[in-house]
Structure formats: C-alpha cells, structure tokens
Amino acid sequence: MKTNINHILATLFLVGIIATNCKKDEMNDLIEENGLSRDINDFIPQDILDILDSLDMPINTGGNPANIEGTFLMNPSILMSSNIETDIIGFEFNELLISFFEQNNDELTITTQYVEEDASQEGEGYGSFLVGEGNDFSVFAKNMTYDTFDNDSALNTIIFTGTIGEEGIEDLHVAVVMLNDFGDPNNQYIEIGDSRVLYDEDAISERTEEFKSIQKKMQQDISEEDSRRGMVESDKKKGREL
Template identity: 30%
Template sequence: MRHYFYLRLGSTLALFALLLAAGCKKDDCAAPGQDFIPDEVLDEIRANGQVLYSGTNPPRLSGSYRISPLNLVSSNFDDFLIPGHTFEDERVTFSNFNRDDLTLLVAFEQANTMGQEYGSFISGSGDRFTIYVRIESEDTEGHTTLITKVYSGIVADDGIRDMQQSLFMVDDRGDPNNAYIENGQGRLVEDGDGFSEAF
C-alpha cells in the first residue's frame, strides 16, 4: 500500500486544484519559520541526495520555471519506480518573496493540474537557494498528512541551474489505513538537462 503514496498525493493535490560541498550543516539549514520539518527528516532528505543551502541572504525569486525532463534520482524506500524514470514536466511559480521573514508562495502544476499556492520558507546565499514548502493534505477518507516539497537550485540568467526537488513525508499522523510511506521517506527528482527555463 505504501507504494501508492505518490499516486494518492497526486490525487490530493489535484483535489486542491495540484553533504555536499556548499550544502548546509545540520543545525543551520532551516530558514526562519522552517521548524515544521524535524532534524531527523532533514537528515533523510540530505542523505537521499538533496543539496540544502544555508544562509539568510537568498536570491530574490519570482516568476515561473519549467522543470523538464523531471527525472527520478533516488528514493529511500522500496520504490516501484527506478532511478531515471521520467515524470510529467513540472511548472513551478514563486511569488510574494518577503526578505524580512524569508517567506514566499510556491505553486506547482503538472499536466493540466494546477496546484494552489503554498506558504514556504527560503534559505540560501548569493545565487543559491533552498525552499521548504509546507503541504497539509487530506485524502478522500478524511485522513490528514504533513508533506514537504524541498527545492534547491542556482539562479542564472533566464532560469535556474541544477534544480532539485524532494517530496518527503514529514508526519503521516498515524496512517491508520497503512496507505502511506513512513515519516522521513520520499523521493528526489531533478531537472535532467540541468537547466529549468523561465517562461
């Protein structure tokens, strides 16, 4: 049943209308307000290959970007997909950047499904950034979960280089129907050509 977490998450988002060098150390990854992801989950995200940029002077992000091809890099659970699998392209939009509290809004869409805007927190320095998106989700049976999407990349002319995105379970809140992966499990995907174009 846990393998269907991503299928169910995709349905849920649709219902809403869908260490490395230069990375950060354990205790200084979080942007102000990003205390919804426990250290042990951040550790799993990092161990699965995601670069997490620290700092309180991230680049000002705005506009829409296309992540294409969106390729699976790694999973830290018994995934039914293998590295190299290509998902539908994702379009992600950043808006309402606030440098005072390091927040912004993030919306993402795949195929013809547009996601709502989610409150998010940003860290980084210079042209490098990490964004932590908080997603409160409810399935068709009324069970809620807390999920995060984590984006990292390097701002460049006309786009973002080396865009990575992790989707991880933060709190399955007991998972009474044994429908989800465990807390601290998830996938890492990336832009397969290394550049996410602005549009």
C-alpha cells in the same frame, strides 16, 4: 575643498558600510547554526534533514537569497534518489510547473505553487520558507494534503533547490518528504520519512508564462472530480436508505 569632499565621501562610504552590516546582522538573526531559518528548523526535524543528506539532496543555506520570483518549467523530471523500495531510479515523472511569488527577504518567506503537466496533482505551500546566499537558494514548502472522500490528511514538505539565473533555475532539485500521515487510517500514504529526490535532467528549468492556463485546466478537472464524487456519495446514501 578637495580634501573636504574626499572626507565627506569617505564618511558616506563608512556610513554605507555600517548600514549594510547592520542589515546583514539583522538578517542573520533569522538564521540558526545549521544555516537554515528558525521557521524551517521548527517544522523539519534533524532526522528528516539527515535522510535528505543521505539521498544527496543539495540544500543551500544563508539569509541573503536573490529574488527568485517567477514561474519555471522542470522538464524532464528524473528520479535521482529515493528511500522507497519500489521506486526505480531514473524514472521520468511528468513535467512540473513551479511558481514563486510574494518573496519577503525580511522574514525569509515566499509563496509557492506547483502543478503537474497533466494537472493530476497540484499544491500550494501554506507556509514556504526561503534560505540562500546570492543566486543559490532553497525553498521549504509545507503542504497539507486533504482527502475529503476518505476523510484523512497528511503533512509533507516539498523542497526546491537551485541557482536562479536570467533564463531560469539552474540545477533544480526537488525533494518530497512525508512528515506526518496522522495514522494513515486508509493506508494510502507513503511512510513518515519516505522521500524522493528529482532533478531536471537538462540542468535548466526555463522561465515560462504557462502557469495560469494550467491552473484553469486543473480547476476544471477538480470540479469534474468533485461532481463525480458527489454522485458516488449520493448513490451510496440511496443504497443505505434502501
């Protein structure tokens, strides 16, 4: 009987290994030769990846990332590298709140939101893609910027790389890269390929619950700005009519 039990346990263990390997093979189908997913390679061209590499932006690869859901505070945010001539290395930016949710490891997708401390800038990735192995991860978020006042737009990516832990994200690096300025008719965007890489100077971006209150303030500021712009447009229209 003991032999039979051991045989059954060994069989179950073998089945478990086969099932795990099948799952891993299925996951690897999403990952291409450079270790990134097809979705990432579809919207990030190789020359942009080369720029990131030249700026020492760390990129984690692989198809089996840990759960990174939560909201994290990046502070202080320090400029580590840039290919923009006017940038000053070591400059300290506003603290950044970053929220990851709706992680789907079957598709290697995730939803990303971020907002600056003073709510002057916010964003939500309309397509965010996740790669990594274990606790090491990278998130590539598509961001389309719309300026309804000047009637133009730009496509950029924000990349988040780090190691998830109980207290937060360790060694968080954030890169912002312009992918397409659509001609930049009002000459207000950085050039295509221009990139900044920031890092958290104290090497830990703590978990926080502040995101909702910041979002509320951000929406109030946006409403006030929309009202102001509406008044300006109304004054312009009256001027044309006169």
